[in-house]
Amino acid sequence: MPESTAPPVKTVTACIVVIGNEILSGRTKDANIQYLASELGALGVQVRECRVIPDIEGTIVATINEVRRKFDYVFTTGGIGPTHDDITADSIAKAFGVGISEHPEAIARMTRHYGDVALFTPARRRMARVPHGGVLVDNPVSVAPGFQMENVFTFAGIPSIAQGMFQAMKHRLVGGDPVVSRTVRTNLPEGIIAEPLGALQKRYEDLDIGSYPGFRNGKISVSLVLRGTNDARLASASAELMVTLKKMNGEAEEFVQ
Amino acid sequence: MPESTAPPVKTVTACIVVIGNEILSGRTKDANIQYLASELGALGVQVRECRVIPDIEGTIVATINEVRRKFDYVFTTGGIGPTHDDITADSIAKAFGVGISEHPEAIARMTRHYGDVALFTPARRRMARVPHGGVLVDNPVSVAPGFQMENVFTFAGIPSIAQGMFQAMKHRLVGGDPVVSRTVRTNLPEGIIAEPLGALQKRYEDLDIGSYPGFRNGKISVSLVLRGTNDARLASASAELMVTLKKMNGEAEEFVQ
Numbered sequence: 001m002p003e004s005t006a007p008p009v010k011t012v013t014a015c016i017v018v019i020g021n022e023i024l025s026g027r028t029k030d031a032n033i034q035y036l037a038s039e040l041g042a043l044g045v046q047v048r049e050c051r052v053i054p055d056i057e058g059t060i061v062a063t064i065n066e067v068r069r070k071f072d073y074v075f076t077t078g079g080i081g082p083t084h085d086d087i088t089a090d091s092i093a094k095a096f097g098v099g100i101s102e103h104p105e106a107i108a109r110m111t112r113h114y115g116d117v118a119l120f121t122p123a124r125r126r127m128a129r130v131p132h133g134g135v136l137v138d139n140p141v142s143v144a145p146g147f148q149m150e151n152v153f154t155f156a157g158i159p160s161i162a163q164g165m166f167q168a169m170k171h172r173l174v175g176g177d178p179v180v181s182r183t184v185r186t187n188l189p190e191g192i193i194a195e196p197l198g199a200l201q202k203r204y205e206d207l208d209i210g211s212y213p214g215f216r217n218g219k220i221s222v223s224l225v226l227r228g229t230n231d232a233r234l235a236s237a238s239a240e241l242m243v244t245l246k247k248m249n250g251e252a253e254e255f256v257q
Numbered sequence: 258m259p260e261s262t263a264p265p266v267k268t269v270t271a272c273i274v275v276i277g278n279e280i281l282s283g284r285t286k287d288a289n290i291q292y293l294a295s296e297l298g299a300l301g302v303q304v305r306e307c308r309v310i311p312d313i314e315g316t317i318v319a320t321i322n323e324v325r326r327k328f329d330y331v332f333t334t335g336g337i338g339p340t341h342d343d344i345t346a347d348s349i350a351k352a353f354g355v356g357i358s359e360h361p362e363a364i365a366r367m368t369r370h371y372g373d374v375a376l377f378t379p380a381r382r383r384m385a386r387v388p389h390g391g392v393l394v395d396n397p398v399s400v401a402p403g404f405q406m407e408n409v410f411t412f413a414g415i416p417s418i419a420q421g422m423f424q425a426m427k428h429r430l431v432g433g434d435p436v437v438s439r440t441v442r443t444n445l446p447e448g449i450i451a452e453p454l455g456a457l458q459k460r461y462e463d464l465d466i467g468s469y470p471g472f473r474n475g476k477i478s479v480s481l482v483l484r485g486t487n488d489a490r491l492a493s494a495s496a497e498l499m500v501t502l503k504k505m506n507g508e509a510e511e512f513v514q
Contacts, residue, residue: 021467024304025438026295027482028469030287033309038283047281049316050309052290055467059306082448083468084455123451158470181282191339194380198341210278210312211340212285213415225284 009229012176014040015071016050017063019078019088020157023052031159032077039166044175045073055079060091068095068152073173075166078157080146082123088154089147093131096149103130106145113143138168148172177229182238184224188250189213196244197224204237206230266486269433271297272328273307274320276345277335277414280309288416289334296423301432302330312336317348325352325409330430332423335414337403339380345411346404350388353406360387363402370400395425405429434486439495441481445507446470453501454481461494463487 016036022028030052037047048071053059060079068074079088093100106128114120127144130136137146137153141161146154148169155165186193190213201209207228214221224241228234238254245252273293279285287309294304305328310316317336325331336345350357363385371377384401387393394403394410398418403411405426412422443450447470458466464485471478481498485491495511502509 021465021484022469022482023290024294024307025436025484026291026293026298026304027438029291033280034283034286036283037281041283047283048311050281050307052307054305081468081470083451084458085467119448121448121451124448126451127448179282181284191376191378191381191384194340194378194383201341208278210342211338212279213338225279227278227282 010044010176012045012073012174013048013071014045014073014075015067016047017067017074017076018050018052018157019055019060019076020052021054021085023078024054032155032157032162035159035163036075036077036166039170040073040075040173040175041179043170043173044178045173046176046179055085055087057087057091057094060088061095064092064095064152068150072151074152076152076154077162080127080144080154080156082121082126086126089129089131092149092152092154096131096133098132100129100131102128103134103136103145103147105136106130109143109145137165140164140168179227179229180231180234181225181227182234183255184226184238184241184245185253185255186222186224186245186250187220188222188245188248189220190222192248193222193224193245193250196248197241200237200241200244204228204233206233207237209237267301267433269302269330269431270305270328271302271330271332272324273304274324274331274333275307275309275335275414276312276317276333277309278311278342280335281311289412289414289419292416292420293332293334293423296427297330297332297430297432298436300427300430301435302430303433303436312342312344314344314348314351317345318352321349321352321409325407329408331409333409333411334419337384337401337411337413339378339383343383346386346388349406349409349411353388353390355389357386357388359385360391360393360402360404362393363387366400366402394422397421397425436484436486437488437491438482438484439491440512441483441495441498441502442510442512443479443481443502443507444477445479445502445505446477447479449505450479450481450502450507453505454498457494457498457501461485461490463490464494466494 023030079086130147134147134149139145141164146165155162210225212223242252280287290307336343387404391404391406396402398421403422412419467482469480499509
């Protein structure tokens with residue numbers, strides 16, 4: 001338990017909304033959730049939910065309006081390209097009840113980028129459309145920007161571009177207390193260590209202790225992940241766990257992240 | 258447009274709920290969504306939404322109760338192991354308003370598997386607990402079963418086990434008209450093909466035409482994916498698209514899946 005004198009933990013939450021039929025059909029494997037979740041965690045922003053939804057206006061509007069009220073930050077990926085199936089920007093404008101039109105700064109950047117007016121096609125101009133009140137998010141990869149509407153950030157779906165956009169805007173985020181973790185890896189199976197592990201979790205209610213079974217070189221390998229905002233508490237719980245596992249004649253290896 | 262004499266398309270929908278803090282923290286990359294989405298698609302079950310949620314009872318209960326009413330099928334992965342953080346089975350019992358206890362057949366299977374009573378620990382016995390009314394889903398990998406509650410199927414999170422469970426129960430699913438797809442790959446950028454592509458989508462409202470930009474050997478490569486239930490319509494739209502791209506001096510290669 002945290003000591004009574006400890007300051008309250010400041011928690012900042014986020015939701016990631018992946019927009020795209022190609023993920024739902026299984027054609028494409030999402031590559032943005034893990035990247036954004038890790039990066040946000042390092043900034044003290046905890047991803048609490050992710051949704052993968054289709055390119056359907058009603059679904060996008062309803063989802064955005066639900067999650068932007070429930071979480072401190074929302075990040076969307078996908079659906080801001082130049083083709084007919086790219087409806088994210090229009091849907092977000094609708095969610096916020098505002099209009100959408102070409103953003104002068106976006107037009108300026110894209111005009112410079114494409115140079116020849118013939119290359120800056122009407123389809124590409126669509127990518128300069130931003131919901132009214134939106135603030136641009138730079139695109140260091142292919143120029144056409146993302147945008148921020150209040151606590152909602154809209155990125156492209158292509159991983160390299162989504163990552164570039166995140167890096168370009170992350171200074172705007174105000175994180176809470178960063179969550180740090182320690183991982184203890186053991187060869188003892190979950191069914192054997194579950195009881196002392198549960199007891200440890202009860203003694204350290206301020207930490208989140210997860211058990212993730214897997215295989216390593218064909219042998220059982222369980223990662224016990226301790227997460228929390230107080231490093232001293234983590235170190236103490238991790239040390240106790242190491243002793244317990246060794247007493248049970250198990251391997252115990254600690255990784256500090 | 259579909260001909261007026263065509264039978265109505267039978268659509269069967271699904272939602273995948275990934276339960277696990279380790280995905281939300283970015284520690285682990287989800288590997289179940291793509292597998293399940295592809296397999297379900299082949300059976301005529303269309304995944305319409307995915308959610309990734311934490312190991313928190315209230316969130317699991319609320320999510321399951323929302324999506325089991327909204328979609329024909331729900332598939333959950335994660336949280337049915339032997340440790341304290343495995344709370345999926347209890348949460349699903351709560352969502353359905355039923356009790357939970359050891360399932361005799363699950364106990365019988367696991368007793369056979371562990372042989373020695375000392376190995377069949379209380380923690381492992383937890384994995385034999387099934388919400389009342391639940392039907393077992395076989396686990397061909399590590400014995401401890403998943404279960405079905407009405408239209409909700411609960412699988413383990415480890416990909417090999419989730420896949421084994423899916424294969425073991427997929428005959429229980431009743432799919433709709435299978436969605437088939439054709440992919441046309443081109444080297445023309447989206448900003449150039451967007452207009453004729455949008456026009457094609459308008460002429461083929463019964464198909465879902467998606468445009469997925471990417472890179473191949475460092476060069477632009479756009480996959481145009483046509484999806485629908487009527488193969489003749491797909492073939493016709495795809496042929497039109499090939500002609501259009503070639504007229505624009507682009508490469509056009511068709512893949513039939």
